[in-house]
Amino acid sequence: MxxxxxxxxxxxxxxxxxxxxxxxxxCKEWNTISEIRLAPATSSNRNARFSGYAGxxxxxxxxxxxxxxxxxxxxxxxxxxxxxxxxxxxxxxSAILIGGNPGAGKSTLxxxxxxxxxxxMKTLYVTGEESxxxxxxxxxxxxxxxxxxxxxxxxxxxxxxxxxxxxxxxxMVIDSIQVMHVxxxxxxxxxxxxxxxxxxxxxxxxxxxxxxxxxxxxxxxDGTLAGPKVLEHCIDCSVLLDxxxxxxxxxxxxxxxxxxxxxxxxxxxxxxxxxxxxSNPSAIFLSRGEELVTGSVxxxxxxxxxxxxxxxxxxVDYSQLANPRRVTVGLEHNRLALxxxxxxxxxxxxxxxxxxxxxxxxxxxxxxxxxxLALxxxxxxxxxxxxxxxxxxxxxxxxxxxxxxxxxxGQERLMEAAKHGFTRAIVPWANRPKQAPEGMEVIxxxxxxxxxxxx
Numbered sequence: 239m240x241x242x243x244x245x246x247x248x249x250x251x252x253x254x255x256x257x258x259x260x261x262x263x264x265c266k267e268w269n270t271i272s273e274i275r276l277a278p279a280t281s282s283n284r285n286a287r288f289s290g291y292a293g294x295x296x297x298x299x300x301x302x303x304x305x306x307x308x309x310x311x312x313x314x315x316x317x318x319x320x321x322x323x324x325x326x327x328x329x330x331x332s333a334i335l336i337g338g339n340p341g342a343g344k345s346t347l348x349x350x351x352x353x354x355x356x357x358x359m360k361t362l363y364v365t366g367e368e369s370x371x372x373x374x375x376x377x378x379x380x381x382x383x384x385x386x387x388x389x390x391x392x393x394x395x396x397x398x399x400x401x402x403x404x405x406x407x408x409x410m411v412i413d414s415i416q417v418m419h420v421x422x423x424x425x426x427x428x429x430x431x432x433x434x435x436x437x438x439x440x441x442x443x444x445x446x447x448x449x450x451x452x453x454x455x456x457x458x459x460d461g462t463l464a465g466p467k468v469l470e471h472c473i474d475c476s477v478l479l480d481x482x483x484x485x486x487x488x489x490x491x492x493x494x495x496x497x498x499x500x501x502x503x504x505x506x507x508x509x510x511x512x513x514x515x516x517s518n519p520s521a522i523f524l525s526r527g528e529e530l531v532t533g534s535v536x537x538x539x540x541x542x543x544x545x546x547x548x549x550x551x552x553x554v555d556y557s558q559l560a561n562p563r564r565v566t567v568g569l570e571h572n573r574l575a576l577x578x579x580x581x582x583x584x585x586x587x588x589x590x591x592x593x594x595x596x597x598x599x600x601x602x603x604x605x606x607x608x609x610x611l612a613l614x615x616x617x618x619x620x621x622x623x624x625x626x627x628x629x630x631x632x633x634x635x636x637x638x639x640x641x642x643x644x645x646x647x648g649q650e651r652l653m654e655a656a657k658h659g660f661t662r663a664i665v666p667w668a669n670r671p672k673q674a675p676e677g678m679e680v681i682x683x684x685x686x687x688x689x690x691x692x693x
Contacts (some may be wrong), residue, residue: 246271247430252471254570254656266501274423274431275543281296288411313409313450319506319515320347323490324540325498328409331448333441333657335415335469337455338479343488344454347479347506347513348411349377351452355409356386362407366417380512389431389553389678391425395420399443412440414454415469441472450511458583460534470494481508487522488513492542501605502542518548520658523600530628533620537612538651539604545647547631549599550609552616557593568598569609577636579612583611584640584686587621608645611637611664611689618690626693634666640686652680657672 244566246255251265312327418436419427444451481488490504503521611634635643648669656675670682
């Protein structure tokens with residue numbers, strides 16, 4: 239019998255080591271290395287290795303112009319927001335990972351998609367965590383058609399692939415990848431080795447058979463997918479469904495996509511009849527009161543391929559502590575410290591003895607640098623206790639020397655703001671439009687001092 243080999247793999251970055259060690263030398267994380275058991279090589283592989291690769295098919299080398307390029311038709315999922323995040327729809331032969339917190343609505347969304355697709359093509363829903371009765375009860379509660387969707391309760395990857403070859407589905411769901419296991423791997427389901435081998439075999443099956451495989455992934459306590467780097471290498475698309483427990487809105491964001499834009503955002507609403515897509519998310523994040531309040535401003539950020547209007551709130555108050563607090567929700571904490579230094583140096587406002595709290599309304603996570611100017615103006619509004627006009631919208635990146643730097647897609651941002659009734663805009667000088675939208679006054683600024691004077 240061939241000896242089974244072992245390896246030590248980091249659960250955070252996927253790096254392999256010959257022996258166990260406390261800290262990963264690649265990602266510098268502690269206690270993330272675990273032992274995995276590798277499957278022994280089969281006799282056919284060993285014979286091919288020592289017989290001059292006899293029996294292997296000869297690979298053909300081609301140039302780029304010799305490769306036939308045919309456009310692959312995409313499959314409409316029935317949800318425009320999901321198709322937007324995936325880059326236009328489901329691509330045949332692709333492996334897609336959908337992650338999220340427990341209760342975020344992953345299984346609900348996929349069940350709605352599969353029930354809709356079952357009327358047009360052959361589908362297969364594989365459940366490993368829930369029983370078939372539980373899935374049927376959910377479909378009945380959501381008033382979904384149940385006469386076409388094919389169901390399978392199985393956790394063995396080999397058995398799933400065997401059934402799928404007979405069923406020949408166009409779209410298949412694996413719920414979830416953490417409970418699937420491969421017989422050649424001796425470790426328990428959910429371990430790094432099992433998750434990696436199961437995802438790799440399912441991805442190879444999707445490429446060979448031209449099947450769209452949607453895999454559900456769990457999120458760990460620190461908010462990352464279990465085995466994130468291990469799965470990212472073999473799948474084609476990774477999306478994350480996120481939402482606060484006290485909110486009925488869910489955001490779907492892509493982190494890796496070989497067939498579309500990265501960081502694309504889709505918005506859904508969880509209702510009694512399942513997930514409903516939100517076609518105009520800016521209207522949700524702009525639910526402002528009638529009274530003017532200090533420290534509040536509307537900014538236009540760019541998410542994937544579309545602009546999004548979001549309200550930003552800031553609170554500046556005198557601190558009773560020796561070290562004033564800096565709290566951010568929805569923004570990067572280091573970015574706030576950087577902009578406070580710019581405001582002191584080039585705006586003449588000292589907030590070293592003030593507590594600063596910043597919040598992005600609606601639970602949106604903003605990574606766009608175009609929120610810099612809006613954040614500074616919100617801080618000034620709260621610090622001076624003077625409210626900004628409700629019809630004002632702001633965007634622009636702020637440099638360390640106080641200059642207002644341009645951001646991409648400035649014209650599209652202004653058009654989106656004008657569509658929602660905003661009549662004034664403070665934008666970078668390089669983003670000034672040749673012709674402002676009808677009914678909107680555009681104020682182009684070059685320096686932070688110009689933006690403060692424009693207020």
